Every structure is written in C-alpha cells, then in structure tokens.
Amino acid sequence: LVRASSTGAGSSLLDPLDTFPRRHHGRMNDAEVAAMLEVLNVQSVDQLMNESIPAELRATQPLELPEGVSETQALAEVKALAAQNQVKESLIGMGYYGTVTPPVILRNIVENPNWYTPYTPYQAEISQGRMESLVNFQQMVSDLTGLPVANASLLDEGTAAAEAMAMAFSAGRGKKRDFFVDRNVWPQTLAVLETRAKPLGINIKIGDVSTFDFAGHSLFGGIYQYPDARGIACGNISHFVEATQASNGLAIVATDLLACSVLKPPGEFGADIVLGNSQRFGVPLGYGGPHAAFFAVRDKLARKMPGRLIGVTRDSAGKPAFRLTLQTREQHIRREKATSNICTAQALLANVAAMYAVYHGPAGLRSIASRVHAMAAAFAAGVAADGKATSVSVRDAETQAFFDTVLVRFDSPAEALASANAALAADINVRVVDDVTLGVAFDETCTEATLAALLPAFGSRLTPRDALAQAELDAIPQAALKRESKFLTHAVFNRFHTEHELLRYMNRLQSSDIGLQNSMIPLGSCTMKLNATAEMIPVTLPGISAIHPFAPLNQVPGYAALLKEFEAQLCAITGFSAFSLQPNSGAAGEYAGLYAIRAYHEARGETHRNVCLIPDSAHGTNPASAAMSGMKVVAIKTSATGEVDLEDAAAKIAKHGEKLGALMVTYPSTYGVFEAGIKELCAMVKEAGGRVYMDGANMNAQVGLMRPTDLGADVLHLNLHKTMTIPHGGGGPGMGPIGVVDDLVPFLPSHPLVDNGTDAESAIGPVASAPWSSASILPISYMYIRLMGSEGLTNATQRAILHANYMAARLEPEYKVLFSNEAGRVAHEFIVDLRPLTKATGVEAGDVAKRLQDFGFHAPTMSWPVAGTIMIEPTESETKEEMDRYIDSLLAIRSEIADIEAGRISIEDSPLRNAPHTADVVTASEWNRAYSREQAAFPLPWVRQRKFWPKVGRVDDVFGDRNLVCTCPPMEDYVEADE
Amino acid sequence: LVRASSTGAGSSLLDPLDTFPRRHHGRMNDAEVAAMLEVLNVQSVDQLMNESIPAELRATQPLELPEGVSETQALAEVKALAAQNQVKESLIGMGYYGTVTPPVILRNIVENPNWYTPYTPYQAEISQGRMESLVNFQQMVSDLTGLPVANASLLDEGTAAAEAMAMAFSAGRGKKRDFFVDRNVWPQTLAVLETRAKPLGINIKIGDVSTFDFAGHSLFGGIYQYPDARGIACGNISHFVEATQASNGLAIVATDLLACSVLKPPGEFGADIVLGNSQRFGVPLGYGGPHAAFFAVRDKLARKMPGRLIGVTRDSAGKPAFRLTLQTREQHIRREKATSNICTAQALLANVAAMYAVYHGPAGLRSIASRVHAMAAAFAAGVAADGKATSVSVRDAETQAFFDTVLVRFDSPAEALASANAALAADINVRVVDDVTLGVAFDETCTEATLAALLPAFGSRLTPRDALAQAELDAIPQAALKRESKFLTHAVFNRFHTEHELLRYMNRLQSSDIGLQNSMIPLGSCTMKLNATAEMIPVTLPGISAIHPFAPLNQVPGYAALLKEFEAQLCAITGFSAFSLQPNSGAAGEYAGLYAIRAYHEARGETHRNVCLIPDSAHGTNPASAAMSGMKVVAIKTSATGEVDLEDAAAKIAKHGEKLGALMVTYPSTYGVFEAGIKELCAMVKEAGGRVYMDGANMNAQVGLMRPTDLGADVLHLNLHKTMTIPHGGGGPGMGPIGVVDDLVPFLPSHPLVDNGTDAESAIGPVASAPWSSASILPISYMYIRLMGSEGLTNATQRAILHANYMAARLEPEYKVLFSNEAGRVAHEFIVDLRPLTKATGVEAGDVAKRLQDFGFHAPTMSWPVAGTIMIEPTESETKEEMDRYIDSLLAIRSEIADIEAGRISIEDSPLRNAPHTADVVTASEWNRAYSREQAAFPLPWVRQRKFWPKVGRVDDVFGDRNLVCTCPPMEDYVEADE
C-alpha cells in the first residue's frame, strides 16, 4: 500500500489526507517545478531563492506557526468558533440592521466565485456584467437619495462621512476650517469624523441643528443625519440644508436607503451630498462588515467625488458599454494635497444591495419599509399606552415623524436594565443609549413574535395587533416628510421579481465577466491567488454573519478567540507586536499607520516631524494617505536599475532634518525586485528620527522568507485581499490591518463604543465605523493561514517567486523585462517594458491588454508603476500549464507585433489595435479586416475549447487606459512638491 | 404608507413579506396575467379553468394544507428539524460511508444551479459539459472495476443488483430460473433482489460460495460481494466467477470503488457484471441518498445494459461530440417483457463522484484507500492484541485480506452492548451485526481521534499508533488480491489537482450546457419548474446530509418529523391514505405501485389478475414497470381526438375478465388534455375487479384543482423531480413516492433493517436499499409545499394551465396544436404537430429542436408521445416575457419553414437543417451557406444579448432523435401483445 502524501517527522498513515497546500499551489517536488527550474537553469528552488533574495534579508527561522491542518479540521474548528457566538435578534440599530439576503442572491452572488473572484473592472470589455450591476447600484442610490450622481461604492458610513467632509473642505479650498456636525449623528460617525479632521486641521463643531449658530461660524460644510440617531426624521433637515448652504458650505446628509423609500429623500431638500450604508439591502451584518457605503452628490460635484464611478460609454462598434470613469477620481486624487485615498472598495456588497433592489423593486421596498415602520409604530404605541416607561421619545415635535427606531426613557437605571434584560431573555439585543434610555430599531427580519416578546419586556400588556391598532400609522410620516416622488422606475427594477428571472439575470451578467474561475489574472501588485472554498465557507455561517457589530462582547467569544488568534498569526508572519484589524482597505491601513506615526511624534513633542519620504515608484495611495494624515510628501528617486536611489534618500533626509517624520516604502519594490538596500534605507531614516511605514501590498513575496520587522519596518499594512486570499470581489471588499512595533502600539485605532483593546487616551481614534470593520471576512485569511501552516505559507512564497521568474525567463527572449537583480532574477512579479515596441510599431500597452482578451485572458497591471509597461504577477496558485497558455498568448501577440515591425500589416489594421473582437464583429457578414476571422477570435488552437467572448468591443476611454491600477494614479503626479 | 403584498382575512401589516408564491410563479393579479387572459379571450383565470377542466372532476374543497410561510420561516423551521438529528461518526458501513465532499465541489456542483437544474442530456449539443463529466464517471468505473463498459448511472446498489439479475435472467432467455446469492452480500441488497425476483419467477438460492453446489443448480447467474458484508476480500471470488460461468450463468460482483484502488478488481477475475455505489466518492450520506450506483459489464453485454450510457460520436463538422447512446437501452427496454424501467437516474451524483476522482487522481484515491485500510488494520490489531473481544473476524482464512471493515465477536451480548455503548458515548455509531458481534467500517473522515476513542471502547489499551505498528499492513491485501494494474491514467484524472484547475474545469464544463439558469426548458411531461434556492438549502445541512441510513431511529427525530409531515402533505394533496417514500424514481414508483396491486390481488387469492391495461399514449416506463411486476400489458387505443377510447377499454376489460389486474393511466393524459372520461374509465376497471394505477407525471396540472383519489386512482406515484421541485440534476436524482388508498396500505414497501412503519408480513419488500432511499432530497419538496401553502399550490397549477393555453393560443395560427378539448383548451402542456410541415417541407421535429438552440433555447419534448411532434410544457414558473421569447423563436422558425414551403430555400440548405450553428462555423472564413451568418447565429434581435453558443454542431444520432423522452421509448412498441 502506497502512501502518496508528503511525509515528515512523526508523520503516520493515520494523518489526514485532505491537506491544503497542494490544492493551493501544488506540490513542491512535482514535475512542473522540475520543468520550471530547468528553464531557469537552477538546481533547486533554494538556489533560485538565493539568487532572488539578498542573503542578509532572509529570515533565519521558519515561521512560528503550527503546521497546516486539513480542510476538514480547519472547517470543524472555525465552525466551532462560529457556534460560540450567540446569534440574537439584534435591534441595536445605529446603522446596522437585520436583513434577509434572498437565498438566490446568497448562493449565486455571495457564495459564487463568478462574482467574488474578479478584479476591479478596469478591463471594461470583460467586466460588463458586474458594471451593469454597479450601475444598478448607482441608479438605486441616486433614486432613493434624490441626487443625480452616485458612486459604487465607499467603504462604510463613517469613512463615507469623512470623505464627504474632506471633499467639502477641499471644495472650500481649505480656507474655512469649521465643520458642523449635528449631535444626533451616529456616535461612531462622529468619532471617525474627529479622527479624520485632526490632521487636516478641521475644527468640528458639534451642535444641535435647531439652535446652532450657522452664521457665526466659518463653515465649509456640515453633516446632519436623517432619520437621526434618536430615530427621528426631522423637518429641521430643511433648516440644516439652507443654513449650511447660506454660509457657503456643503450640506451633507447621512441617511438610510430603506427610510428613503417612504420619506422625502435628502436630495429633495437640496442636500449637496447624501451618504450612508446600504447594508440593510440584503447584506449580512457580519459583525460590522463588509457592507457598501453609498455616496451621492449634486451634478456639479460629480467630478470631485471620491470612490469608483461606473459610466456608460461606447465601444468600437458604437454600441453602449460600461466603464469605470476615472476622470473625476483622478482629478481629486492627483492634487498636491489629496483628500481621498480610496482604492479597494465594496463592489461585491454593492452588487448584493443592488440585486436586492432589483429583486424587490420599488413596491417591494416600500412594503418592507412600511412594515418596519409599522413595527416601530406599534411598539411605540404599545409602550406609550401601557408601558412602564415614562416617555417615549420617538417623534419630532414638529413633524411627528420617525421611521424604524424608538427610544424609550425610564424613570430609573434599574427599570431600564430590567427591560433590557427582559428583552435579552427573549434573545433580543436592544440598544443601551444611556442608563435610563433604551433604543429599539426594527428591521426586515422582525416578526409579530418580536413584538410579542418586546412589548411585555417593556411593560406593555398589549398584543402586537392591539398595539398596531393604537398606532397612528397614517400620521407618520406627516405629509411634509412623506415621499411623493417615484423611484426605481427603470425596467431593471421591475422585471426580475420571480426567482427564475433574477437567477437568469445574475447568470447573464456573470457570463460576461472574466474571473479566476475562468483563467489566471496575473495583475502585478494585486496578487490574484486562489480564494479557496474552504476559506469562504465561514463567511456565511450564521455565527459569523448574523452578528451586530455592537453586540455585547460576552455574546461573541468565538469572534474574540478568532480575532485574537488571527492577530497572533499575523504577528508571527511579520514580526510585529500587535495588529489593528480595523482598517478596511490597504489604503485605510496606510492612513491609519501613518497617522499612528504622526501621533507617536506628537506624543514625544515632535509635531514638526511631518515629512514623509516616498520613492517615486510608490503606489498612488501612498502619497494620498500621507497627505490625509497631515504629512508632506517628499519623493525619493529611483535609479535606472529600479532601485531606490540611496544617495537621493540621504540627501532628502539631510535636507528635511528635524522635519523627517517617516519613510513609506513598498517591499519588494513595486518594480518587482528584492532591493538589497532596504535595510540600509530604513536604518538611515531611523537614525534621523523618522519611522518606517512599509506598504505590505507585496507581502506575498515575503511571507516565510523574510520579515518586515527584520528589514526595518515600524508599521505595515497587509492587504488581506492580496496576500491572505480574501477575494477581490470585483473591486472589494478587502481589509488592510496594520502591524506595529512595540512603541507604536499605543497609537492604534480605538473605537468609541466597543472596547477593542486599545488605549483610548493615546489612540488615534477610529478609522472605521465598526471596531473590526469588515470582521466577517477576516476568517477567510485566518483559515488560509490555519490551512497552510508554516511550511505551506513558505512554500507558497517560494512558488510565487519561482512562477514569476519562470514567466519572465520564458518571455525574456521576446520581451524586455524591465528590472531584475544582479543575478537576473525578479521577485514575485516583474515589469515587461513595451515602450521599445511602442516606439518601433505604435503598439501600446493597451493594445496588448485588449488583445489578451481574445485569448480569454485578463491583462496584467497596465502602465503602473511605469507608464508604457505591463506588470505580471502570476502568484503561486497557478499551474505551469496555465502560465504556459498565458506566455504562449503573449508570444503570439509578440509575433503579431513583429508583423507590424516587418511592415506586413499596419498598426491600425492589426488585430492588436482592433482587439478585443466580439462575436458580433467576427460573425458579421461584412469582414474587411487585414487578418482572418480565425486569427481574430481563435489566435491559438486551444482558444477554441476555452473561448471567452468579450461582450463589447474596445471601450473608448483614454483615461481608463492610462491608470489601470486600483483606480489610484501613479506616484509621479506627486513628484513636484520637493523639486 | 402602502402595503404591496396580498391581503387576506386576518392579514396584518406585521405579516412577513418574504412570501414565496410570487417568487415561484409571480402574482395572480398582475399585468402579465391580464395580458394572457386577453389573448385567450377569457375574463378570468377561473373561466379558463372551467373551460379546461371538466366541472365534475374539480375538487370541491381547497387543499387541506396550511397557508405558505415566508422563506425565512420555512428555512428556520427546516434548520430546526435538521438540528434535531444527531450527527455522529457513523462507522456502520454496509455500503454507506463517511466521505469528504471537497468544498469546491460542494459549492460549485452540488449547490450550483448550472449543474443541478439541467435536464437529461438529450439535446446533446447544449449538454456537452455534463456529458464529458459523465464520461469521466464511466471511465472511472470502468478503470476501477476492471471492465470495459460502464454506464452513468443506476439508482442505488440494491436496485443495480436487481437490474443485473434481471439482465442475466433475460440473457438466459428466462429459461433457467435459479439465481445464486452469496450469503455475505449486504442484507438490503438481498432483500431488494428477493422483491424483484418474485414477480419474475426467479428462484433465489442463498448459499456460501465455498460450499454451494453450483453444478447442481440451473443457474442463469449469481452475485457475490467483494469485499463482502463481513469486510473480507475473499480469494473465493475466483471460484465464484468460474463456477457461475461454468454453469452458463453470468457472474455478478458487487464491489466498493475505493477498495478497487488497492484490491485486484472484480473485472480482472473475469466477472461479467460489476456494480455498486459510488457514494463514498464525495457524495454525502444523506440518510440514504441520493447517490449514484455504478454498473459495468464485459463488452459483449454492453447492448443489454440498463441505464444511461454516454458515448462519443461526431458532430456535423466531423468533430468529436458526446451523446447519450440509447441503442443499448432501447434494445433491452423495447422487448415484450422489459427487464428494466430505469429512466431518471443519478446524474448529479455521478458527476460529483466523477469530479472527486478527477480531484484526487489515482494516487490520491490510493492514498485514501490505504489510510482507510490502515485504520481498519490498526483497529483490528489493537482489539486482537489487547481487547476484551474473543475473536476478531476480519480475515479470509486463505488470503488474510480485508479492506475497511472489521467484525468483532464478543463472549456475551452484554459485552457487545457495552462496547457499542462506549462507542456511542464517543459519538460513534458502530454496526450491530448480531447480539454478540459488532462491525466497524472505517472511512475517509476517520482520524487518529476516531481510533483513540474506539480502541478503549473495544477494551484495547493500545494507542492508535501502537496499534498501527502491530498491524501487518504489508500482508494485507496479500499479493493474490493486490491491485497491480494502473487506473485513471487519462489526462483528466491527472491535471486538475489544484483547486484553481478543478474550479476552472467545472466552470468550463458548465458553460457548455443550458440549464434553467439560462432559459426556460418547456419539456412536456418533465415539468422543468423553478428549483428555488430556499428549497435547496436544507439538502446540504449537516443534520440532513451527514446521517447514515441505518442510524438508530432515536438519533433522527428531525427526519422522522419531517418525513411524517411530508407524507401528510402529499396525502392532503392527493387524497391518499398513506405514502411510501421509498421509490427513488417515477419508474420505481410505478413498479412498486403495480407490485402492490399484484400483492393485493394475491392476498385475496386472485393471483390470476395479472393483466394491466395501458393506453397506447403511455410513457414507456409504464409497460416496462408492468412487465417487471409480472403483469401482462394490454394496450388500449386512443381516439383520433386524443382521448382514451372508452369503447376499446370496455372491450379489453370484457375480454380479459377475471384476469384484469389493473389500469395504468396518466392524468391529464400525455396528450395534454383533461379527458372527461377518466372517472368513467376508472369506474369501469374497478367494477371489473381491477385497480387503478395513476401515473402522476402530470400532477402539476392537478394539484389543488382535483385529486387523483376523486378521479378513481388507487395508487399514484409523484415524480417529486417534476411536480415538487426537486431539480432534475442533469438526469437525476429524483424521487417517486407512491400514495395508496386504504386497502393497499398493507402492501407498501418495507425495509429489512429499519422499521419504516410498514407491515413486513404483507409488504412487498424493499424496492430500494435505504428505507426512504434518497431521503436528503425530500426536504426540497417538503419546503416547496410549506412555502407555497394551499393557495400558492393551487395558483401554481392554475398558472401552469394558463401558461400552456397562452403559448398554445399564440402558436396556433402558425402551428397545429394536436389535441385540445371541446372548448379548444389544453391542460398544462400541449403537443404541436409538425407532421404536416414535415410532409410539406421535409423539416423534421429534430430540425426545429436544433434550430431552437441557436435562439438559446432547449427544445420541447421530442416525438413523444406522438412521433413527429413536439410537446410543450411551460410550467408556472415562467414569465410572459420568457414565454414570449420562446414563442417568437418558434414563430421565427415557422417563417424559416415558410421559406422552404415557398421554395426560397431548400431544406438541405436551410438554417433549420444546418442547426445548431457553433461559433466555429459562424466565424469561419469560409461561408457558403444560403443564409447569412447573422441569420445563423442571431436570428432575432434579442438573441445577441443572450447568445448561448452550442459547443458542437449537430450530433450524428438517429437513435437519439427518435427517443428524446427520459430515455424511455414510446408505448407503441408494446402495442402488440394484445392485437
């Protein structure tokens, strides 16, 4: 009897066989690896690692993590943890509500790789499906908020509010510094605003809209919540909008989409910006996330809006096509002082929310809203009529309008506590507003049984139906606040209300898009690796997904244990002392981490240390984040060989002296090499009193082989959606936790409502609305590490580097690999320089990208970090067979370029410039191309069996072509301040 | 505030809104319904019902079922039921084993509508993906069993054994009547064989292979199990094969696929037929099913094999293509005395098992088998060395070989009980063989912890590793039984071992196939309605899926309650007194039901009542089932208007007099009309002493509107995979429970091992291996009924009839609707007669079917029940929009036919004859068709947005064209016996 699995010390025939690393990256000793090593002319993987990575940077010890466990065991463990969390009916509200994810959406979007694995839709022609859905999201937000332009999407409500504030600040050119915040916004929104305001020098003025002296302040804007934190939908919204605008500020309103289906929407009151969270449109609570925040503006503000915006354009055949319209974002982010760094957002959840609206339609949403309101009204009436509470504060004195939330005030803390406990005894969490006030927020999942339990808990003897009969439903909302305008009138919201129709609609959309379920997506810097099913399973377990972020900590021991263990895993991998799991994207991590460095300097009385050195090869989010944390960006040059110019660094350090705050550096560099000078660079900065922020986007090249702390990093964010297998979701969700060394721990983000273990005194405040923001996707990364274990993770890194070197070596004869080290080796990704070919033939990087679609492939990262190039990152999760197909496609394209070089065809007539080829084009009777239909559609023999037809022809979008990395523009736009 | 949901008495704003009927079939009062009524020129749905259904047949009362509950509530209820079942580690074995469904297969096949909604792959060109997978299944079975030809698939191991016996019987031309059964086959296999043998007049000879007097019997075959029920892999297999064949019988071996990866396979011993269950290849236990049985034969027996067989053929372009090869099945089923009625099988589960093999590959399977064996060996060694048991009976005296199962004999019942209880205390179920013998069957899910719990429970103090060290692994299996031959050497089993590769392979396959997620599939008699996600969710809950069929009944109160409630639901719908949930397909239900009628007559001393009257419009399974239950088929004619010819019926009844056993009739008839004479017909038969079997395939036209019992039915099977939303799975699973009136209850199928509530004395014995066979899919139908409720179910039926009438009316001007009632109305389906067009133009039904693929549609049922026609059943779950597209496609096709009629194009040159058009063809440089590329590929404007490209051109298959219904041939082949 043969034992086929790998053996190690103490291994036994009894060991489990469903081990994971071989499913993630294959076996280290197989024929494929041997064949790749042969091409690279090395004897072993170790030899290649030695040639790629400077010896002095290598970790001296294996990762201090247990060996990986089997898929079955890891799943059993995580299910046991999830089962420890108590799934209650959480009527805490505060922006997070129970909701029903229609099963057909749960299974066919949330749990479907066709939707969760694709990348941000930069390659428009093979991303039409999810862009159509995101346009639905935008339309829905626009309709419900009553404003003409909406994006898709922002991260969460708190950061959306902060983005709005920053946008208003910048619209006021930073001259006015006061920002009004109504005291009845969510407390977490206020706290996130306060964090964000500080480094920008904004003064937050908290007040009551009815008494605040608008004229007496120099306001650039203000924010008001409607319905507010007390549940009141207040007629004062008009006053707020008018008064704010009268002082030349932007009027920002945070709202609730469901409420907007029955209440007159903020846009109709003249608000400039309306934002909020679309969570209750079918997106599970997830202990805080992920959910898609929404953001809508008046027309004239469209170009200043942060976040991703999908637009309609035309393709090469003149037919309508969707595309990411980057213009507006570029405009705001490229400025010297960027006001937003948002990159990865919440596309998957925006799609869920949009599909929820498509499924329910306008009448359905109104029904849901009306029922939710009826519950609240019945509860209020029941308690008021008959309860023991002294006052039920639910109505605006003037309008008497409220929506889903009822606050109940008691005579004594003891009485309040008794009611809260009685609710808890019925497995219902209510909100503890203060020691004599409880809040109850009703939602779609509430039933008559909810009321039947709550009414007695609050001392009422009325039955739900009797209470409902006593409620003055018709008076609420009063005419003044009642929505009269139509919404969701587009056909898409009115056609797909049966499950078959919705299923088919989703299926049609997904078939237009390339995701990892189709083929490899070797996007440099994006690490499109396997998102394994076993990693995804925890996300939708009730114990993970159905938990309110402000649930009492004693209800969530499973989450506590998992988060603690996960933090320990990340510390073991990176060497840091602690991690904050709050930042909800890489860019959010950058901002939080740099801000922590700022806070550190400040705490030491060195507020002047505000210069941040950033190599000019850096990702666009880096300088933007620096600007947001109040730092001044100074670029360091990169040498001709792609290394950070240490001399230039030394000069800049010397020049800025005492003002040096931080170095921000990506490792291995965005040029795809392990630079030898990293330790020296970090040491120089520290010597001069600065701290080192390492951008962890490329951690997939480090894990197990080196540690950021050994290299000199003080802070680092991990893009969990790159290195740690959270799927990209078509543009999010992601998570960007930050690790810090000891003396920076006190500055990690806190939370105003939940004890997340930080020191609120020294902490920088929250950078997101929920304590661990998108908590429900953290188990994905946790599972990955648990499944892979020390050896598996290390092997994965080795294989990622092997794969990049293999692809580079096979392409090298025909293409120029831009940067490599002295041994000719690259890291886990590499840049192919197309500029010589462009010069010779006119073929641009975009032509290569579009032509790849005809082969069934997604392009590499385009023109970043070097314009006119493509950056290839195969990751460890691809087989040689798949990489060979990709290579063969690029080589076939190279020979098409050669045809142009040789004058056999002109660039305009070539299949490159005319790519991609749709079925419409290739099947048209008319064919007057200079190449055959077969060459157009099936340029290599195996393409026939795998043919993926781009849905539209080349999209007309010069902007898009130029900035295909994470919607964030190249660093070079910042290389100015210091020259 | 608006309340959009339907209101009724007592309805309240507090009622849940996630009601299901509108998701299943829409709203009854919407604009679509109004538009359809207008086309039909009726005022109301009621009026249409009155015109379609004879008044005297209508139910006088609404269904006695509760109203439908919300999706959330139904899911909560079923989850609570599932949670009541205790998920233990069940090491009971007996053909059912713990297994790990790789998560990537679970999510992307089992839980994916692309795989579970398609129909049996009769339309080859749009079913290439699942046929490729089924060929993998066949290849895997063939490789592992060591026989050249395998099918895909049979229902379960017991019925597969019965099919083998029947096949051997028929191979021996029914002359020899003795069939040897080794006493060590599974007891449930023996019991199913006994049930099946009786009506065929087969004498089962139970014996011990080593002592049985083969020469002394007139054997047509024999069956032996390897490894046997004691766990022994016995060298006697050679003797069995030789002795059976020496007596000119077929040697049948039941085996275990996993064991075959390490043991010399039965085929290599010369077995003629090898069968078994592929469950342990990744298919959840499911409390008995569904799982795919396998069946492999020697070359010369291929054409006699029952079940579906996929083969490779060529398409119109000469490229290889898969197709269902019906020839062999036809041959066996068309005979006067059919030996098999198998129609719906277990395609979905065959695909799961095949993918499991693709994922693990040969080395992986060997590793799993070796580990399972190591567990068993360690356990045996531990108990033998150190346990309290007196003997460990695990080895064949001669070969010393066993695989996964160990029997332990104790000195006393008390000791045995103590060990069983100790195991149970560790949450492990063992098998109770007899009062002093326990059995333990190890499986893939067992771990060292399993052994660590079991060894002490069996009195051993050895640790698992010490026990393993004592086991003589190398001696087992001994050389004589050790597998030396290679298997799974095809590339497909060796390429997709990473999760990415497997995911992409599955994704590529599914993209070749049309399922309900693409478009409507109006297959007459097949009822391809919505398979809602909420209905599917229970299937993979652990409390439903991870239960062994022979688990003690006290561990499964949730199942007990659900099955009881489900039976009550079915009784309420049909009017019967009881249901048997055992038959695992419609055909199995027919056989069981007819056999129950036979048993009834026999019990009354009327064994001579063996004539079964069947209208000549009946489905092919009907006469086949009658033959299998020992009845003589007598056909009744159908009149020119499609009605059963009552005069002919009367004549036949008179002619057969005392011999009249039963009438078997489908209602509404397979001609798609509610015949007025049904009550009279049934009454005539009963009058004459016969009983009425009603084929429930068309129950979708009755539910809520009439009851089979009111019409006169004594027995009826329900195809749950038609009427009750179990998805078709690409050809199975299904379930065919039978309902009976009071005096037939005693004859319902029993089970030898589990008390299923029947009277073993009078019962006909088991017709399947597990007590409720595919128990885990019953919750699908249960959920459907719970979600729809009385009104929802009734509305669905009304809408199914409305839809059929609407489509018929819209097609009528251009096509001839073959049968309708006096008011011109059809039932829930209708036949379109193409014969006049065929006569005029040469266009055949097959041309229309293939041309529909170019529009993105699956053809209706072809040439059944009337050759040269198509039968359309839209079901209630389609919108008018979708039906209109289908209608428009058929009308467009009609105008293409008109072009031929008018001489504008010849049939050979027409797009009809050349359909379907692949992308390869339409994009080829060469185009010399008489119509444009656009007409070929995009014959209507909306096709572009929804284009589905058939993967291959028309498959060369005359047989296939002829018999496109459920692989079962038309009744007309039986119209002989009586003439």
Ligand SMILES: Cc1ncc(COP(=O)(O)O)c(C=O)c1O
């Ligand atoms: C080098 C680098 N830094 C930062 C980011 C921003 O990360 P996120 O998109 O998670 O905000 C990216 C994203 O691609 C990146 O490549």
Ligand SMILES: Cc1ncc(COP(=O)(O)O)c(C=O)c1O
């Ligand atoms: C009228 C009729 N009877 C019986 C059957 C056989 O049912 P099953 O495929 O479930 O065995 C069918 C299947 O289509 C049918 O249409």
Ligand SMILES: O=C([O-])O
């Ligand atoms: O509102 C409806 O979903 O039909």
